[in-house]
Amino acid sequence: MENTNIFRATQDPFIDDPREDFDATVTITSTGIRGHQTNSDNGSTRAYAHARDMGHGEDTALKVANRYSRVFGDGTPVTLTYATGYSQGDWWYILATGPEAEAALDMFAMFLRGDVYAVTEYEVKTCDLGHEHEEQVDSLFGIYADSEAEAIEAYKESR
Numbered sequence: 001m002e003n004t005n006i007f008r009a010t011q012d013p014f015i016d017d018p019r020e021d022f023d024a025t026v027t028i029t030s031t032g033i034r035g036h037q038t039n040s041d042n043g044s045t046r047a048y049a050h051a052r053d054m055g056h057g058e059d060t061a062l063k064v065a066n067r068y069s070r071v072f073g074d075g076t077p078v079t080l081t082y083a084t085g086y087s088q089g090d091w092w093y094i095l096a097t098g099p100e101a102e103a104a105l106d107m108f109a110m111f112l113r114g115d116v117y118a119v120t121e122y123e124v125k126t127c128d129l130g131h132e133h134e135e136q137v138d139s140l141f142g143i144y145a146d147s148e149a150e151a152i153e154a155y156k157e158s159r
Contacts, residue, residue: 004124005137007155009148012118012141018107024098026108029080031092044069044078044097058093069097076101083109110144117143117151 019026025042029049047068051061058080065078078097084090092112096105110116120139124132140158145151 003126006122006124006134007119007152008122009117009119009143009151009155011114012116012143014118015111015116015142018111019104022098022100022104022107024096024101024104026094026096026101026104028112029093029095042097044073045095048078048080048095062095065095065097073097079105081105081109083112085113107144110146115144115146117145117148119143119151119155121155 025045027042027045029045029052044065048061048065051064052058056064062078062080069076069078076097076099078095079101081094081096083092083094085092090113092109094105094108096102096108098104118139118141121137122134123137124134126132138159140155143151143154145154
């Protein structure tokens with residue numbers, strides 16, 4: 001009998017929104033998806049949204065949000081990033097403020113694109129009749145990676 005291990009990566013269907021894992025406020029300010037609105041209790045985010053609603057562009061609205069943070073908040077810089085998905089209509093402007101804003105932005109963009117994987121390891125056994133039988137050995141969910149291959153490598157490194 002011959003035994004080998006194989007690995008399969010699939011999109012993680014059970015992943016939770018990662019924004020609550022960071023010391024940061026992360027908000028989608030505009031998106032390619034119709035009907036989206038910015039809702040946040042963060043003052044800097046509200047200042048940004050108000051400036052945008054008044055007809056100002058992204059740069060001016062970001063300056064307003066940073067000024068609000070310096071004058072009324074804790075002075076933490078407000079960061080804006082543009083993230084795209086894998087189809088033409090998938091795009092987001094994401095605003096973040098707080099000590100872990102950059103890391104939260106990166107992880108949240110991966111979450112929005114669906115770049116979160118579950119990897120399952122199987123042991124493949126060949127029986128005396130020559131048939132292959134798979135038996136699940138282990139699995140790991142919530143792997144943030146740019147591809148299935150990277151998710152499998154991350155899984156192997158975690159073992």
